Amino acid sequence: MANLKRIILLAVVVMFAGCGGRAAVYHDKNMDFGSIHTVAIMPFMNLTTDAGAAERVRDVLSDSLLATGAVYVLPSGEVARGLARAGVNSPSEPAPAEVKTFCSFVKADAVITGVIREYGEVRSGNTSSTIISVSLQMMEAQSGRIVWSASATEGGITIWDRLFGGGAEPMNAITQKAVDELIKKLFA
Amino acid sequence: MAACRRLLAARYRLLVTRCRLLVICLAMACLAAAVSGCAASSVRTPPVPASYGRRPVVVVLPVQNLSRTDAPLKGIRQSFEDRLRKLGLRVVPEDVVEQVMARHRMRDVGGLNAEMSLAFSKEAGAGAVLITSLELYDPTYPPKLALTARLVATGSDEPEILWMDSTGVSGDDKPGLLDLGIVRDPGRLLEKAVGYLAGSLDDALSGRWTKGNGVLMAGRFKPNRFFRSPLLDPGRRYTVVVAPFYNVSHRSEAGNIMMLHFVEELCRHRRHFRVIEPGLIRHEFLNERIIMNDGISFANADALFSQLRADLIVTGKVLDYQDYKGPDGNPSVDFDTLAIEDNSHEVVWSSSDSATGKKGVYFFDRGRISTAHRMASAMARSVVELMIKG
Missing domain, CATH: 3.40.50.10610 (ABC-type transport auxiliary lipoprotein component)
Known part of the structure; x- marks a missing residue:
């Protein structure tokens, strides 16, 4: 009986270990994040099949950051102009030197780059759901080094979905949740 | 006999409780129906001066x-x-x-x-x-x-x-x-x-x-998230340029369509906004060779401010603008709005908004919207009202 209890306990621990750890975060301890007032959000790298995913997540992030009132986000048109002037080859993964040049043109204190790893519908057997997986990095203007990095995943197929079915959450809702989680990590 | 009376009284109380529950449920259903569709208030267009x-x-x-x-x-x-x-x-x-x-x-x-x-x-x-x-x-x-x-x-x-x-x-x-x-x-x-x-x-x-x-269903088409700068003064009358929205949707002309929605909604609030005729704006875009790459830049905004003597530029990005064919379907609209002010040279409004025709519809398709036009119009109205009131 005691063995059975241990096995059950171990199974529960393993199960929760699998469920947790969906997000990682890095903060540069030497960085004063209070000095960042203006941020430019670069076009995101899109690893999904949805061509509009990067654009949607970028816009939601831009609005959400502005809505916090803590930082000012440059409009995407100004970012595009700055990228053209600075001659940045790959806006989704700029080199530190490119970040410095770009920030001097647009007068930004930091840039945010990102990768959309998953966006859209996922299916497993008869069950389907929506999922988003995003990772972001912040590079500061003075040196071009990474000062913050975090990722978030929302949605996906849960045990509840498998057992009872039910409608998937709309993409907009889970995008907002993932972005909120990332912002929380940024200001943590 | 007494036991029989007690039983009847208990049954009567149960019946009364059930009736009350039924009335409450019906009232809630009516309220939900009202929220989803009946609460549509009319929109008013001002007279010609x-x-x-x-x-x-x-x-x-x-x-x-x-x-x-x-x-x-x-x-x-x-x-x-x-x-x-x-x-x-x-x-x-x-x-x-x-x-x-x-x-x-x-x-x-x-x-x-x-x-x-x-x-x-x-x-x-x-x-x-x-x-x-x-x-x-x-x-x-x-x-x-x-x-x-x-x-x-x-x-x-x-x-x-x-x-x-x-x-x-x-x-x-x-x-x-x-x-x-x-x-x-x-x-x-x-x-x-x-x-x-x-x-x-x-x-x-x-x-x-x-x-x-x-129609304007109160709160139904409010932007998902918005930023309103304190620099936006509700007591001031702004001269507004509504620039064509940057279009990344599959609907060609969605950028111009969204622009018209905003011109219309801003025109309803003459006390707060003087809207510049889109023909003049198009002329300036051609004159100044303005090509919007991923939206409007501050350099473009400066040119428009100086040439058109405006103090606010409203523009944005259309991500989705879809109507459907046939009797069954669901139109969808998804756009971002951005406003840049001349004095501060800053973004003073930013919002993102997405909706489908069945948003907020719960009972028997009551309140369903069948064209992207009506939805986009209500969404733009919501943005403009929030711009004014905050």
């Missing part, structure tokens, strides 16, 4: 086709002319209008620039120009149609928007009892739409506020 005269001579321009479909454009124009004549307005004959347009090589019929404003006034004797844009034309069952019209004063190098209204209708909007209210003929639907717009124009010219047919 008296200083422009009550019955100007009107030029009806050819219809701008933003639907990118084969549509009876000449029929729509003719229908407008007939309606305006019936209302007692003097309409400049079509051949005279064509001659003036040819003389000045006017190709864009979606706006009025300074040159054409003066030309129509001097050469055709017109006091105003009616600009009509066809956003949607789908003759298949049930027919769907969306039209926007505005009246612009001529005779000055700064043509002023006097009136603007729009309508988006579907044949199955009001099916009625036994589907007797369904409109199957696209021609009839077109007449209905033109009739509504002509009536609205007549009200505006007569100095009356028009009770519009647009």
Whole structure:
């Protein structure tokens, strides 16, 4: 009986270990994040099949950051102009030197780059759901080094979905949740 | 006997409790239905300022086709002319209008620039120009149609928007009892739409506020998230440039369509905004060689501020703008809005908004919206009201 209890306990621990750890975060301890007032959000790298995913997540992030009132986000048109002037080859993964040049043109204190790893519908057997997986990095203007990095995943197929079915959450809702989680990590 | 009485009393109390529960459930269902559809309040269009005269001579321009479909454009124009004549307005004959347009090589019929404003006034004797844009034309069952019209004063190098209204209708909007209210003929639907717009124009010219047919479900189409800078002063009257929205949706012309929605909604609030005629803005875009790459930049904004003497630019990005064909479907609209102010040189408003026609609909499709036009209109209205009130 005691063995059975241990096995059950171990199974529960393993199960929760699998469920947790969906997000990682890095903060540069030497960085004063209070000095960042203006941020430019670069076009995101899109690893999904949805061509509009990067654009949607970028816009939601831009609005959400502005809505916090803590930082000012440059409009995407100004970012595009700055990228053209600075001659940045790959806006989704700029080199530190490119970040410095770009920030001097647009007068930004930091840039945010990102990768959309998953966006859209996922299916497993008869069950389907929506999922988003995003990772972001912040590079500061003075040196071009990474000062913050975090990722978030929302949605996906849960045990509840498998057992009872039910409608998937709309993409907009889970995008907002993932972005909120990332912002929380940024200001943590 | 006493036990029997107690049993009856208990049964009676149970029955009363169940009845109360039923009444509460019914009341909640009615409330939800009201929230989803019945709470639609009407939208009002302001009258034409008296200083422009009550019955100007009107030029009806050819219809701008933003639907990118084969549509009876000449029929729509003719229908407008007939309606305006019936209302007692003097309409400049079509051949005279064509001659003036040819003389000045006017190709864009979606706006009025300074040159054409003066030309129509001097050469055709017109006091105003009616600009009509066809956003949607789908003759298949049930027919769907969306039209926007505005009246612009001529005779000055700064043509002023006097009136603007729009309508988006579907044949199955009001099916009625036994589907007797369904409109199957696209021609009839077109007449209905033109009739509504002509009536609205007549009200505006007569100095009356028009009770519009647009709907605003309180809170239903509020932006998902927005930023409103304290720099945006609700007590100030802004001169606004509404630039075409950057379009990344699959619907061509969605950028221009969203621009028109915002022009219309801003025009409803004359006390807070003076909206610059889109024809003048287009002219400046061409003059200054402005090409929006991923949206508007501060350099572009500066050029517009200085040339048009504006103090606010409203623009954005359209991510999705979809109508559907047939009786079953769900239109969807997804866009971001951005406002840049001249003095602070900063973004003073930013919002993202997405919705489908069934957003907030819970019972029997009550409150369902059948055209992207009506939805986008309500969403734009919500943004403008939040811009003013915060």
